[in-house]
Amino acid sequence: MRGMSDMVTAHANDNNRTFPFVTLPQFETLGDHARVQSGIETFNYLPFVSNETRLLWETYSVAFQGWIAISRVRFVLFQTEVTTV
Secondary structure: OHHHHHHHHHHHHHOOOOOOOOOOOOHHHHHHHHHHHHOOOOOOOOOOOOOOOHHHHHHHHHHOOHHHHHHHHHHHHHHHHHHHO
16 A cells, blocks of 8 residues: 555656645556555545635546546456456
8 A cells, every 4th residue: 555655646746736636647557456465345545625625626626537437448448358368
C-alpha cells in the first residue's frame, strides 16, 4: 500500500496538483495490482474533501470522470485477451 501512496503523491507533485484534485492515470490497474499483492478484497482511493473545497471538488470530479469509460474499454479488452489465450 505504501508504494501506491507514494505513486499517487509523486504523480501529484510531478503535475503540480494538490489534493484532492489528483487523478492518477490507470488507477484501476495499479490499484488492482496493489490489491492482489496485498491479499485484500478491495482497494479504494477516498480523498478528503473539506467544506471549503467541496464545490471545486464536485466540478473537478465531473470534469475528470472520462477515466471511467477508458477503464471499461481496458477491462473489456483485457477480458477478451484472457479468454482467447
